[in-house]
Amino acid sequence: MHELSATQIAAGCHDGTLDPGEVAAAFLRRIAELNPGLNAVVGTTPARLTSDIEALRERLRRGERPPLAGVPVLVKDVIWVEGQNVTQGSMLFRDFVAPEDAPAVARLRRAGALIIGMANSSEFACKGLTTNKVYGLTRHPADLSLTPGGSSGGCASAVAARLAPLALGTDGGGSSRRPPAHVGAVGFKPSQGAIADPVGFPHAFNGIQVLAPIARNVADTELMFEQLAGPDVRDPQSIPLSADPPREAAGLRIAFSPRFGLDVPVDADVEACIARSIDMLRGAGLNIMDADPVWPEGANEDTLMPLQHVGLANLFGQEWRRDPTQFDPDIEKQIARGMQWSGADVARAREAGYRIALTLGEFLSRHDLLICPTTPCVAWSADRLGPETIGGVTVQPRGHAVFTPFVNHAMAPAISIPCGTGRAGLPVGMQVIAARGRDRQLLAAAREIEAILAASAGRSVQPT
Structure with a gap:
């Protein structure tokens, strides 16, 4: 069953x-x-x-x-x-x-x-x-x-x-x-x-x-x-989705960015797995060109983190003052940091998120889809926040998360699909991104991409 x-x-x-x-x-x-x-x-x-x-x-x-x-x-x-x-x-x-x-x-x-x-x-x-x-x-x-x-x-x-x-x-x-x-x-x-x-x-x-x-x-x-899917009058952010019928993946303009346009390390096994998958998709007739988003100067997750820290401090700062030991130590640190950010810091983070959204939106006006790794590494030891090194470079605990947050700030849809394995046979994910509201087009294309990758690996998508 x-x-x-x-x-x-x-x-x-x-x-x-x-x-x-x-x-x-x-x-x-x-x-x-x-x-x-x-x-x-x-x-x-x-x-x-x-x-x-x-x-x-x-x-x-x-x-x-x-x-x-x-x-x-x-x-x-x-x-x-x-x-x-x-x-x-x-x-x-x-x-x-x-x-x-x-x-x-x-x-x-x-x-x-x-x-x-x-x-x-x-x-x-x-x-x-x-x-x-x-x-x-x-x-x-x-x-x-x-x-x-x-x-x-x-x-x-x-x-x-x-x-x-x-x-x-x-x-x-x-x-x-x-x-x-x-x-x-x-x-x-x-x-x-x-x-x-x-x-x-x-x-x-x-x-x-x-x-x-x-x-x-x-x-x-x-x-x-x-x-x-579907709007709700109680949710002012909710939107109806595009009614345009999805096009076949072979007719789409697809960009491949191996590092999402960022100067960040990627483990060799992940890089090789993604590259093999791109070769398979190109071999199946998909129109994939190499192209990187050009992000605003200084755009990185650190620029955006004040929004999360201040959000936590707003919701739970009073309880944190009363007894910080109630919280996970890493969450407690985020709340403490949120109590220190200034209004100007928060405004800068909001502006950075907006500029990131404009950049990705402009990029997706020229490309129907953007493909990159979901993560720069495979799974790591459960006793730590993140891998200590990626691509042979010492990284901060959030070094594994570099390819996903910008999509949230752009309000765009993105999907991670399995595309093979890296070291020790651990799974690697491919992230595919589309413009806001193009969720159904993204899912239709992802279904085709999944089928191509499965066929190339000699397996079936649907379990039997």
């Missing part, structure tokens, strides 16, 4: 060859078997799962065919699920019970999905390693000594380990692209506003964070996204 895709599970529930209760039970058994080592799924099984199963059975008996019928979904432990303990990985919220569903969760239920649990997150989704004081450390399914990264590491690790076919994460700087890249899953960051998000916890970085589907293949990602 756990090898079935979301598409296959829904089809089986539609034609009666699968029962939603049996599907959910199979995945819960899988969680019970593997999760003690992974610590990807946290908290308790949702109390309303039984009633959700019965309600879905009745819908199917009436002849309804909801698109995600019987598909188990895990939800990141920062997103509201009615009646569920949702902690944000924080001791401040360890007893919080969500009073209602986030609209995205409600849309999943209407589509027939079954919420079977919560997935671990770094505290407040503000760290590139998935660990917190409430639930502890999440580990990599291929090697328990490694991390899947963060902050959606619980979602990514669970999907890769077949604990659920789908997970709903968040992405404020790459949190649902980098972990999928590290574990060999697909992570999709939609355009800002493509999935309405007006209900739940306030974000430390409003206007940057989005809800993000995570799956094992692009088709399942598309299926999930279509049930989530």
Whole structure:
């Protein structure tokens, strides 16, 4: 059962060859078997799962065919699920019970999905390693000594380990692209506003964070996204997406930038894997040219970080003053730093983000897609924030995150798809980026890219 895709599970529930209760039970058994080592799924099984199963059975008996019928979904432990303990990985919220569903969760239920649990997150989704004081450390399914990264590491690790076919994460700087890249899953960051998000916890970085589907293949990602997409009058940032029909990938102008136009190190195994993948895509007839975005002078993640630090300080500074030991030490440092930034510092960071958005927007007016690595390295040891070196160069703990945050500030969609392996057989992810609102074009092209890479490697995309 756990090898079935979301598409296959829904089809089986539609034609009666699968029962939603049996599907959910199979995945819960899988969680019970593997999760003690992974610590990807946290908290308790949702109390309303039984009633959700019965309600879905009745819908199917009436002849309804909801698109995600019987598909188990895990939800990141920062997103509201009615009646569920949702902690944000924080001791401040360890007893919080969500009073209602986030609209995205409600849309999943209407589509027939079954919420079977919560997935671990770094505290407040503000760290590139998935660990917190409430639930502890999440580990990599291929090697328990490694991390899947963060902050959606619980979602990514669970999907890769077949604990659920789908997970709903968040992405404020790459949190649902980098972990999928590290574990060999697909992570999709939609355009800002493509999935309405007006209900739940306030974000430390409003206007940057989005809800993000995570799956094992692009088709399942598309299926999930279509049930989530759409505006909500309560969300002033929510937008309708382009209605233009997607074009075939062979007709698109695609740019390849091996370092995303940045002066940053990349490990040789990742660089070689991405280069091989680009050769495969070119060999299949895709029009891929070498081209780098030319970023504003001084553009880097350090320039943008005051926004996250000040956001955390605004939300939790009072509790931090009262007792800083309540927080993950790395989050505590971010809050302390946020208390020190001036208004001018914040204004400069906002301006830098705006200039980055203009730069990427202009680049994507000349190119339909931009391809680069999702991360410059494969997964690293779970006992540290980030790898100590990349490309033979000593790097800061966020050195692994350099290729994803700019996309958030540009409000653009981006997807990470597996493209091969690096050292020790660890997965490498390819990031594909499109202009804001072109989510469906991006997903259609990503499905074609995925199929080309799979065929070149002699494997099938869909599990059998």
